[in-house]
Amino acid sequence: MFGLGWPEVVIIAVVGILIFxxxxxxxxxxxxxxxxxxxxxxxxxxxxxxxxxxENEAD
Structure with a gap:
């Protein structure tokens, strides 16, 4: 998964919840x-x- 482990995914999810x-x-x-x-x-x-x-896309 793009070289991301579970700890990174959890951190991204927590940051997303805190921001949005x-x-x-x-x-x-x-x-x-x-x-x-x-x-x-x-x-x-x-x-x-x-x-x-x-041909005449601008017209």
Whole structure:
């Protein structure tokens, strides 16, 4: 896990709780999960129009 052991993970979690507060952590986790889920869906099913180049994109 990126060369991190359990003591480092615990320290990072404690610092995160101290900075953001215990009520804000679930909201941030939910937002991160939604972002990662959307990114994964786009990677699995890319929009066919995204690969096309447009000549008059500035217009």
């Amino acid at each position: 507060g215990p009520k804000k952590i679930p909201e941030m986790g939910s937002a991160l999960g939604k972002t990662l889920r959307g990114f994964k869906e786009e990677m699995d099913n890319p929009d066919p129009d995204d690969g096309e180049e447009h």
